[in-house]
Amino acid sequence: MNSTIDILKNHRSIRKFVDRPLEEGMLNEMIFAGQSASTSSFIQSCSVIRVTEPSARNKFVALSGGQKYIESAAEFLVFCADLERNRTRVLTKDVEADFSWAEQGLAATVDVALFAQNVVTAAESMGLGCCYIGGIRNDPDAVVEILNLPALVYPVFGLCIGYPDQDPDIKPRLPTSVVLHQGQYGVNKGSSLEIDTYDAQIKSYYHERTGGKLDIDWSGQMAKQAESQSRPFMLEFLRKQGFFQK
Ligand SMILES: Cc1cc2nc3c(=O)[nH]c(=O)nc-3n(C[C@H](O)[C@H](O)[C@H](O)COP(=O)(O)O)c2cc1C
Structure with a gap:
């Protein structure tokens, strides 16, 4: 129908990357595309942490269950829901602030997802491939430590970006x-x-x-997921970071 829709419909996750850095300016362009997404009540609650140190990348591979492409991607970004920036700014206005409502945690998380998906679309429009890494939530406390995340910031997912070294088929979606x-x-x-x-x-x-x-088929895959515990520590972790108190 048009080239934007073509890019969206051609999406597939890339898990094998060429050893080639991104060109100058590409990352900033993608991040600005992310910032351009809609944001709930203008909260702009996404922070992105670029992880370049090989030793840190290594830690992310390990805590995500051995996903090696975290190491080989040109860029590995961690997308965080961030209400700390807003809390700090609100303090300058002499207001008693409260960021612990579930609604605020939800809005912050939705903001992160919209931001990140814009980054992915921008990346794919430049011939790059991406893979989200929800696996970093296997050990969110370790992520907090590695990235020095304060209260009111939590890691939602990682994202590998780079030049693809594979050409996988598009994964069919539900009708x-x-x-x-x-x-x-x-x-x-x-x-x-x-x-x-x-x-x-x-x-x-x-x-x-x-x-x-x-x-396995799709229903079988969903059944398998539904009968296993889904990161049972998550609510406690989110509350520890100051989210979803009430
Ligand atoms: C929030 C989120 C987390 C994901 N986490 C992982 C992950 O940890 N490892 C991985 O290989 N793929 C991960 N994926 C990719 C999905 O498996 C993939 O998008 C899905 O199977 C559909 O395939 P496609 O992206 O190739 O169309 C994640 C996707 C999303 C949206």
Whole structure:
């Protein structure tokens, strides 16, 4: 339809990178594209930490469960929800500030995601590839320590960026009819039969991608996730950082 939509629809995560730095100015351009995203009530609550030190990258590989592309990507960024900057500025206005509401934590997190996705789209428009790293939340306390994060700042995810050294297939998404509801939940949306068809499609996608090693469909993958504990320490961690108190 147009080149922006083409870039969005051609997205696939890149997990193998050429050993080549980004050109001068590219990173700033991407970050500014991120800053240009909408931001809830203008809070601008995203902080990005660029991790360059090989020893720090190494620590991130380890705490993310051995994801080696964190080391080989030209850039590795950690996106943080940051209400500390706002707290400090509010202090200059002699106001008693409170940043502990769940709504504020949610808004800050949404801001980070919108910012980061703009960065990804900007990167992909320049021929770069990206991979989000939610794996850094395996050990959020370690991330706080490595990056010296104060209270009211928490790491949402990492992002690898670099020139791709692979050309993976696009991963099929659920049929649009299944995710688009009309007027009310469940009205005129696709049937579970369509998800059955999608399951078959994902099964063959994984077969192809892994040379037959991975034999699972989308529903199976979701079932596997749902029966395992999902980072059970997260609420306690977020509260320790000052988020989601009430
Ligand atoms: C917040 C977030 C965290 C993610 N964390 C990881 C990760 O730790 N490691 C990884 O290899 N991929 C990670 N991904 C990538 C997803 O696995 C990927 O986007 C999804 O399977 C769809 O594939 P595609 O991006 O190639 O279309 C993450 C994606 C998001 C949005």
